[in-house]
Amino acid sequence: MLGEILENVRERSPLIQNITNYVTANDCANITLACGASPTMSDGEEEAEEMGRLCDGLNINMGTLHPRSVKAMLLAGKSAAGFGRPIVLDPVGAGASTYRRETAEELLREIPFTAIRGNISEIKTISGGRSSSKGVDADAADAVTEENLEKTIALARDFSGRTGAVIAISGAVDIVTDTKNTYIIRNGHPVMAKITGCGCMLSSLTAAYLAANPDRKLEAVAAAVITMGLCGEKAYEKMAEENSGNAGCRNHLIDEVYKLTGRELERGAKYELR
Template sequence: MEINNKIIKLLNNLRQKTPLVHQITNYVTINDCANITLAIGGSPVMAEDIHEVREMVSLASSLVLNIGILNTGVIESMIAAGKRANELNIPVILDPVGVGATTYRTESCKKIMSQVKLAVIRGNLSEIKTIYGIDTITRGVDASESFEANSDEFTKAKEMAKDFAIKFGTVVAITGVVDIITDGKTLYTTSNGHKMMSRVTGTGCMCTAIIGCYLGAGDNNLIAALAGTVSMGIAGETAYARLDKEIEGSGTFRVKMIDAMYNLCETEIIKRSKIDEE
């Protein structure tokens, strides 16, 4: 499949370039985001203080903004780093964790989006619908909404995703049981992953970090978002397949997922990727 070849080429570029990925992220998942970045071949830096973010992002190949744990200082740092990244044409990805759960979280997300040009926004269905302007229910960082492939809800979600990408001038990646990735014109759906990923905190954050790595290795934001989403899904599938179900659980699964990302290769992508284009 041609799209697999594009993903494989981008993965090879990533590992040759070792892009520096500046991440202003949350304390719950920061270590896993750093390790998954290293596993795929990137180089993480987690600077967040307002006094150094402009200088740090100037050295980076991409910038990840994750609003999982908020405070006023972090938002100011995200906007400062984002504006500097925009000046230098460094791609920025936003993870609107839990947007819609509180007014402050929603307003902070809107503030970032109004001041920073975003290459990609990655979120679950509830988060993306909230940003789009559709009333929904968000339970903290949990994905409280999902859909089945070929359902009316799935069709509506794809239409909304295209409109979202056009409205905000960005690539959107909606991750869940079935993922939707679009720039408003081309739309990809993927169905990689395993339900056990929901039993480990931060798999969404890690997916965003991986997309950040791919963004730093190429110049096609749509393919980077697709590659990151598929790579994370394959890592989850592989980790579950290698789990000793009798004695191992979510803790071992988390470690095996990072191992799988480290060992991700052309063979695994061709063998496991489940991508549809429309």
């Protein structure tokens, strides 16, 4: 039951270490607290190994990459893997520069990720070596449509087979898959593409849900994606009621995660499981 996944996060309150970007770090910390987990946000290489051991789950986000943070990612990732912690990769803007693409390749070689969550352009780039994007956003030409849905699922499944990770492709339609089963999720609202950090926050949630549900990896990632989409829908309703803009919506989004119950998650989930 997907609701149980969220309830386990609240009950177990896992510690989630985020090596992330300076744009959305605060939102990632707040959404981690909102779902019931505990965040740390530190990117110093001096403490990366210890943090990898201390945490219950690790989230590696490439949003504002530099050589020092990459060192910390590698140290923390290897340490967390050694202690069996789930590790999430958010390959932000992987197709935007050679440095990002090569770093993603290095991280994938060195760290056994439990889940990889990105927008369609990012996942296409790191799964096929192709390089395109609109910076940190998905390229509109890559959008997942009803016409290319099957092909996109096949790409994600193949990538899951090669990495051993659950693959989550986010967007208007979200795909969450391992090599056997696939969730096609239709929660969410277009306004979410106007709030920087929706993807980053989703990756932090994903690490928290995995850490509290280590034996239910696919369901944990799907529940995190549904949480984000459903809370985005609820936040949009609040934003429309008060006639606010994207900043107000961002605050409502975090509040809605804080208030969400397992039962509401199940009632509001819009997905097909194959």
